[in-house]
Amino acid sequence: MEQESRLAGTVRPGGRTAKVRAAVLTATQDELVERGFHGLSMDQVAARAGVGKTTVYRRWGTPSGLVADLMNELADESSPHADTGTVEGDLRANALSVLQAVTDPRLGATFQAVIAAATCDEEAAKALRAFYGRRVEEWAKAVDRAVGRGELPPGTDAKEVIRAVSAPLYYRLLVTREPVTAEAAERSALRALAAARAGAFAEGA
């Protein structure tokens, strides 16, 4: 019984623990989008979620704890890698999924808030690292399959190819503050692919 109660959030997805978590994470994301990480307050999240403050403090501890759990949930929700049959199709799909995420008003604002927080908060940085670690690993499978099919040279660093597809889009979004367009996404996928085909992502390259 004790074990069942402790795991209630996982074994009964519709249970009270799961409902509280869903409400708190939705409120956390709302607050992040509206106020940014610096404006994120445990009390305000509790009020917005309709949950007791004590529960929020006990379960998540700090604003960084809320952000870490939110990023974990977003990673759970995010789509698996594409399987279009060609590496070109899969890398384009990856670039488009990044484009969609960063240009989605709610999701894009959430990422930007967490990325900003991570520049000065180690817990937020850790949450970000975990999120992108999972995303890169998931999409790297498409590149590994392409190597298996002989579309890319043996020894190609699959994770690095995926990072190379995403990097120019985040660079525009965050650093040069230039528009992130479908054209930019398309080109990013094709350039990473050209370099991969040339062996620039292979071991010892």
Place this chain on the structure above:
Amino acid sequence: MEQESRLAGTVRPGGRTAKVRAAVLTATQDELVERGFHGLSMDQVAARAGVGKTTVYRRWGTPSGLVADLMNELADESSPHADTGTVEGDLRANALSVLQAVTDPRLGATFQAVIAAATCDEEAAKALRAFYGRRVEEWAKAVDRAVGRGELPPGTDAKEVIRAVSAPLYYRLLVTREPVTAEAAERSALRALAAARAGAFAEGA
């Protein structure tokens, strides 16, 4: 006389206006590094610079105005593009200059603070766009020369090649929060070069 006085900061670099500006920008950078953009206060910058508050408010207006002028100064100070004789040498030099900037404790923290600010402040975003616009344009000259020497295909988009060299390093720094190493810089230069040689940066590619 009126014109001379108005331009005092530019025509007499050692003059009082220039000294005030240097002190205020140094204090702005100190405060950014220590407190981040959200902690940047006009009064604190004035006190730290040993300059009257009225001067700071009249000349820079807002914290964003201070950041914009600081980024302008950093662009002025940053080194011109390399001219090693080969595109490979020049792109490696570019990657290393990015590496040095982002791993320099003071400069790296400054960029991270302004990048974080730009996610929620349009003036900071504008300052960032202007800074990187100038840097990309400066280094693009090296790629244009490589096209002229026949090292890269005609029609190669020089600015996009430079963005492609920098992007993976900022992506690691800001998004996946992975270490930005000399090896990552080297690889980034060689991968952009491989894609450029394959024609993936040429018009219509």
